[in-house]
Amino acid sequence: MANIAKKVSWSGKNDETRGERTPLLNGSEEVRYNRQLSGGPIFHIGRLSTVDLEEDIATEEDPVRSRPKEIPHNEKLLSLKYESLDYDNSENQLFLEEERRMSHMGFRCLEISRWVICGLIGVFTGLIACFIDIVVEKLAGVKYSVVKKNIEMFTEVGGLSISLLLWVVLNSAFVMVGAIIVTCFEPIAAGSGIPQIKCYLNGVKVPRVVRLKTLVVKVCGVICSVAGGLAVGKEGPMIHSGAVVAAGVSQGRSTSLKKDFKIFEYFRRDTEKRDFVSAGAAAGVSAAFGAPVGGVLFSLEEGASFWNQMLTWRIFFASMISTFTLNLVLSVYHNKTTELSSPGLINFGTFDLECVQYSLYEIPLFICMGAIGGLLGALFNLLNYWLTIFRIRYVHRPCLQVMEAMMVAAVTASVSFAMIYLSNDCKPLKMDNSEEYPLQLFCADGEYNAMATTFFNTPERSVRSLFHNPRGTYNLLTLGFFTLTYFFLACWTYGLMVSAGVFIPSLLIGAAWGRLFGVLLPNKTFIKPIWADPGKYALMGAAAQLGGIVRMTLSLTVILVEATGNVTYGFPIMLVLMTAKIVGDYFIEGLYDIHIKLQSVPFLHWEAPATSHWLTAREVMSSPVTCFNQLEKVGTIMDFLSNTATNHNGFPVIVQASGEQSGKLCGLILRSQLIVLLKHKVFVERAHSRLHQRKLQLKDFRDAYPRFPPIQSIHVSQDERECMMDLSEFMNPTPYTVPQETSLPRVFKLFRALGLRHLVVVDDVNKVVGLVTRKDLARYHMGKHGLEELHLAQM
């Protein structure tokens, strides 16, 4: 049992844990031991390799590295820097009074404002998508014309290296700008943002994730990285953008701009905000893929544990409005007002009706493709996992990060150029001009270079070409080489400090090898007319690859179905995604989950680990707990809140009486509430003096939300320290509680279903014995050898 006692000790700020965490209570250790003897599963502690552990500690103590994000991460650790969102209302007396004052009509107005907000979220998200789309198209056009002119010029005079250089410099410059704004202004805007939004919807408060600044950086960053020719998509970031829009609109103010519109004040709390952020994420998906239903399912699959019909409808409404706005604006922009044919940023194009069929004989093929996708996806994730660990260890200075991004851009450009140079896949130039960027390059007149086209197009366009171009558009070598290079480029690119999504590169890789697969099929069989179309296989390959990387099934099926605009392929796509997930999960987790783990986020999965029934709240909870009396001295409260060693967020309130009643739980109060109370000096002694008229209202709490001032900013005089505060009016009088014997899955279910932040553990006379928070539950997970426990670490 030696390794049980070996725990990472920490100091400094630790959110939501209360008091020194006793490594293991004697009692529970005994229980555990007994259970082992009686044949129960063996409790296996995830053991930190000594090297890792020492490194962690060394880094923490290293005075040179001051930025907390530079500390090496480890997926066997659970970071203490993340707080939780509280999905549970504090039903204190102020709240009840407000509810009582509100008429039936008032509730109806609230309901209507919720719909209005969702509509606004949809509109703004759609507009942002339009902006990104138009700017990227414009920049791509400019870049293309410059490069084309130069290539043609220099090809004639033979100076290929100059045009290569031009291309490399151009791309690197774009990427440099993108990387600099991300690293310097808002590092959280890096990547696709989907892991962060997953965490937010799960109930983890990721710092700065839904701020206006993040949105601005995200949008500019994604434009730069796409224009820089990286193997990235502009779709993933839309989800993050939608979420930020939602958080901003629903609060009716911007703290960054210091502008308060004095509207939607009722919604200034975690519960409501999280609902709107779900809608925003859905709207983002909807705008990105033209998939409103897929957006709703994405939000639900990733976030909502509690399904509420009205909420779902509002989310759906936001999604619909978002795709409609995008459609409308882009149609107007392209002068096609009567068509409304751009429901999403990516458009898979229309499959011919006669091709939109599959026969029974193809189903094994699809399953086979799913398996390939799963394998390739797992490989992708594994490589990216190693790369990310490498980056965490060695590439954590902003300048290094910018340089890496520029290097990737340069390599991407060079590799593309080399491949274009080496391949001579010339195709006759068609009249219908389906390729917008035909490059003649080394081809004869009237022909264009297919490889160059694939690399020069925006990835979205290339996906569409792979889906729809007739058989024979690409030769086998082109497809093969393209798959190979793009696979590694995309893998290298994901995780750079630029804003970019992984959806489109995955789709593109998959479409390339899928098309290859389709072309390689023996095409002289009795069912030739159906097999004749390699585009179908490109679609399935795209689905397989994407499924193998991100491992979503239901929402992804719907997104792909909506993006193709056709439900016939629903069943094969589902089969492919299912197979890819099963095969991929055998090797490694999904990409987003890997990144969430590597950031040591206390993420709660859907259910407690299967074999955890014999763990009880007593073993899981943190104890002892800092409690306050109903009538508490200001000094005591100030001291507790100021104690940086125990940066608690929730405090059970106990009855202050003599005898039997003493110590019984009677409520729960949050740090944020206490801070507002202290700021307004709501002390018992002052109640009868000048402040009597102005009673503290819920509005005061809302005004301070979500950036409550730190305790250090509140000044309390020595006299005031002797005053008393009556917490009974402000505490939540009926927090959810569980007895100590409750099993972990029951605690987990309660926690997850109600979206709790604190769960009080009481004994059989209702006295507080412990407190369960998100981290106490997220620590346990199924490892290879059974139940494992993550270590808590301050980083």
Next chain:
Amino acid sequence: MANIAKKVSWSGKNDETRGERTPLLNGSEEVRYNRQLSGGPIFHIGRLSTVDLEEDIATEEDPVRSRPKEIPHNEKLLSLKYESLDYDNSENQLFLEEERRMSHMGFRCLEISRWVICGLIGVFTGLIACFIDIVVEKLAGVKYSVVKKNIEMFTEVGGLSISLLLWVVLNSAFVMVGAIIVTCFEPIAAGSGIPQIKCYLNGVKVPRVVRLKTLVVKVCGVICSVAGGLAVGKEGPMIHSGAVVAAGVSQGRSTSLKKDFKIFEYFRRDTEKRDFVSAGAAAGVSAAFGAPVGGVLFSLEEGASFWNQMLTWRIFFASMISTFTLNLVLSVYHNKTTELSSPGLINFGTFDLECVQYSLYEIPLFICMGAIGGLLGALFNLLNYWLTIFRIRYVHRPCLQVMEAMMVAAVTASVSFAMIYLSNDCKPLKMDNSEEYPLQLFCADGEYNAMATTFFNTPERSVRSLFHNPRGTYNLLTLGFFTLTYFFLACWTYGLMVSAGVFIPSLLIGAAWGRLFGVLLPNKTFIKPIWADPGKYALMGAAAQLGGIVRMTLSLTVILVEATGNVTYGFPIMLVLMTAKIVGDYFIEGLYDIHIKLQSVPFLHWEAPATSHWLTAREVMSSPVTCFNQLEKVGTIMDFLSNTATNHNGFPVIVQASGEQSGKLCGLILRSQLIVLLKHKVFVERAHSRLHQRKLQLKDFRDAYPRFPPIQSIHVSQDERECMMDLSEFMNPTPYTVPQETSLPRVFKLFRALGLRHLVVVDDVNKVVGLVTRKDLARYHMGKHGLEELHLAQM
């Protein structure tokens, strides 16, 4: 306050209530009064009109009417005959031991069996759909040929009345058979079954709803009613059928057939069964409409309060398999194996690609159609509501019910005949034979009667014709008359004692007036090419009408999108459904909700009524509660269980000790568990004697599930009555509890999110003071004048 005290008293069995329900505790009455004085919302008791009340009581005492379902219902009452499903596991020692014995591999096997079961559910549901489809088609073909031959024969000799008679008799005979099997064998199989499945998924145990017999009656019944030419569809019943299949397959046995396959024993409890029933319902929707995603959303929208990712994927899998099975079998049956073109029972056909567009100018038109749909839907529901009340009052004998069904069949046939006779909407017979049943009737040679076609076709075919036939196929009068008559016929038909769905008739009515709307639009405008297709308006009309009647939005949008096979219409369909719902809800509830209310089912909505924050658990709970000691005398338990006046289902277990500890809650035990214990005579005194070897296991409880024997069937000798039973091993040691001050919305949320059946209310020293069950929560609802309370009634 007089009406508060006036409560319906009852005797006889009342599930889940414990002890005489004190009409109102003095304390709570006082609280209520005080709150009124202090400006809170006025508590408005739903007042029974004296007439209704007296009628109810009179009927209950009427010795002639013995069948409980004959007692008049009232939507201001809440029936006590419905029990709850328990979604919360009883984590007693037996359970924990079983979990501990189970290895990691064991859990994986369970997970795989869940997937296998879902696959089987899909396959069987698909097969049932095929069976219904094929038999209905065959019968319709036979009927058509007989009638056509006769009509042609008699039309020549002028004896129209004879062919009318033949038609009427034929239809009535079919309907008679259908009505007789439903009324005599399984009345629960009447109607579409959707309200019942909604209730089941909500957590209400509707008696006999998922039995094999119900399935057989349902399938035969729906075949008869569709073949009988009623204005019904075969789609609604598929949802019920899928649910029954799921309940059967997942339990691995049939109690009706007395066949136990000894498989899937782990799943024999409410929690697991309900999950599978969700999958079954989804599979049913999927098979009916070829809409797997729609099926998943239907299940979630109607049932699941707790969204679990893995569960959702399994549901999706079942749906996909179901539609695939149907597709495969029907394709093989129609010799089109390479096409797989029948994903659902109803197929909306393919809209031409060039028509699948809408312009901005059409959006107001769609909203307008939504409003019309909402109005017509509300009218439909209102008429059906009156009709249902009439039926409950006067048409409750089986013979009357059969006669009414036959009458409707006869009237339907006659009206159709009259309309065919009166209209002379002759169209030239086309060569492509898109109408399978062209009737010449009174038309010239080479022409066919359009009205006759509409009435003679299966409704599914008519819907398709309305969607796709080119402009000019129907004249205005035909459409108008058809809408009118079919509206009233469908309204009259819904609620008959036959198995039938309301989806298709609604779609048909809507398609008819929608097409009328489309045809009436000025077609000489500058945007003519888009308006030219009235089929689009038929689709929108169908959506509007269906939405106005059933008031689903998200799932219905997806179902319709999947059924049309095209996502472009997603946005207009959503707009139309949303408008229809808003307009309709202004007047009256959705059809299914009306029927649920009229059956006085304790249905829990998504959230507690908005203005109920000031109601607390103390006022809501039932008290006093019958509690057992941990070590209880067999005689006491027998007496309590046998007491028919207080037919309790859940009993808190309290600590039996002297002094302070006495009376504290330490567990919760269910009636069903006690019965199994009594049956196996698990008495303390016997523990050391012969039964020592055979320890009671979870298997014994599972074997008895779900039809636990009644207490009367258990014989306990006088000696045994003096024995003691130790409940501590079998009770749930950590039931969820709330303090008395918890507000109704908090209790509600806990109850709904965790799917509870019993929630123990404790005081501040953990002593039991009350118990909250589903009925205690379902009693409160928002009425026109604020919060209203339903009366509990035994019926």
